[in-house]
Structure formats: C-alpha cells, structure tokens
Amino acid sequence: MTTPVAADARVVALVPAAGRGVRLGAPIPKALVPVCGAPLLVHAVRGLLAAGCVDQVVVAAPPDMVDVVVDALREFGPTVRVVPGGEERSDSVRLALDEAVSTHPDTRVVLVHDAARCFTPPEVIRAVVEAVRAGAPAVIPVLPVADTVKEVDSAGHVVATPDRSRLRVVQTPQGFDIDLLRRAHDQQDAPVTDDAGLVERLGEPVATVAGHPHALKITTPFDLVIAEALFSGAQL
Ligand code: CTP
Ligand code: MG
Secondary structure (H helix, E strand, O other), rough: OOOOOOOOEEEEEEOOOOOOOOOOOOOHHHHHHHHHHEEEHHHHHHHHHHHHOOOOEEEEEEEHHHHHHHHHHHHHHEEEEEEOOOOOOHHHHHHHHHHHHHHHOOOEEEEOOOOOOOOOOOHHHHHHHHHHOOOEEEEEEEEOOOOOOOEEOOOOOOOOOOOOOEEEEEOOEEEEEEEHHHHHHHHOOOOOOOOOHHHOOOOOOOOEEEEEEEHHOOOHHHHHHHHHHHHHOOOO
8 A cells, every 4th residue: 555656657647538428419529529729638638748747648539530539649649549448438448458558568557537627737647646656556636525415315305414524526637556447447347437436346545635626527518618718818
C-alpha cells in the first residue's frame, strides 16, 4: 500500500471515448463534438499531455469511427494510440488497458480519464499521479457535495438522508497501480462506470485527492453551454 513507485516509472493514460453521447443528443459521438474550437477528445488529450507526467495515451474510440479519431489526434504523433472501444465504458477501459500492457509491459501507473472531462486542470492530473507514485494503489479526485442527497426507493419515497459531510462526487482521472487495475477488471462481472468501485470490491484501499469544478463531465447540452462559457476565452 505504501511502497513508492519509482519516480521514472512509466505512466499511461487510458481515455475511454467510445460512448455515443445519447444524453448530449448530438449527431456525432460525444468525443468528436466541438467545444471551444476543437473536439472534446482533443482537449482531453492535450490536457493530459500538458500535465507533463503522462508518457503515453491510449484512446478507446467508437469502433466505427477509429479512422476519424486517429485523424483528429494526428497532431500528437505516436504518443497517442487509438483502439476500438467496447459496448460499455468498462469494456472500453479494458480494451485500452490491454493495448497499454501489450505495447508497454513496463508501465506501472495507469490513469483512466473520461474524454468527457476535457477541461480537467493539469494540477488535478499531477496530484493523482503523485499520489500513486507515493504508494497509494488507487487514487480518485473528489469534490464535496453542495446539495443535500436523499436515497429513495423505486416509488420515489425517501428512505434515507446520508450525512452530506461524508459524501463526495467523483471525477477523473482515476489513478492506479497497473497490476491492481488489471486484477480489478479481471473480476468484473457487470458493467460499471467507476473503476475505483472495482478496486473497492477487491477490498483494496482507495485514496482521494482534491478535484476541481473545471473537471466537470460534459453530459448534457447544458454542460456544453457551461463549458463554452467557462473556457472559450481561455488559452487552450
Ligand atoms: N465510454 C466509452 N465506451 C462506452 C461508453 C462510454 O469509452 N461504451 C466513455 C465515453 O466516451 C465518455 C466516458 O466513457 O468519455 C464517460 O461516459 P459518459 O459521459 O456516460 O458518455 P457516453 O456514454 O458517451 O454518454 P451517454 O451515457 O449519454 O450515452
Ligand atoms: Mg454513458
């Protein structure tokens, strides 16, 4: 748990970008939707590389659009590889992980970062990598919850009010010791949207670092408007 990873250990970022973006409702897959002058995915990859601590990026693309995605990412050269993604997000992560392991077996630290969180500040990416390097086998960026949260039953009746001070919303990149992420995915039996959840099921500890509001996930047209408003004047 506390064995530090060598400072020069290879860091690979897996970017699941194979979703259709049903809730966004655009005519093209969400990762290719333009925001602030470039596709979401281009901003996401640029942000990962700008953090200065990621050696390789593996993108899981919509299987029928691998060529389009390769074209969109050409500017980054061989540092960025593209594989066809899968049916569910967890399948896409698994396929990208297999690619990372087969092309760079010496990789020790792996990040999993949603293409949809395309404006994640570099300091969040660095904080996650540093925490894994310092010996935490699984690390997630989190934010406190602003609203009161209720648990309801299938009829919509409230069954519980969790103590808000103990709740966090979870962002990406999530960082892992690569062997642990492989073990977590090997025992996965149902699709999940959160890799750290798989690690929890193994009984392994998951550490947290501070997330950032700018790491918001673009899910709906509303989120796209927010992102344009926040970042259209920024140096991206
Ligand atoms: N993702 C993926 N492969 C899938 C499904 C999702 O790689 N089969 C990726 C998405 O491209 C996205 C990230 O996982 O970057 C988070 O998923 P989400 O925000 O839910 O994106 P979509 O699944 O595309 O959106 P929706 O659920 O609205 O269809
Ligand atoms: Mg989805």
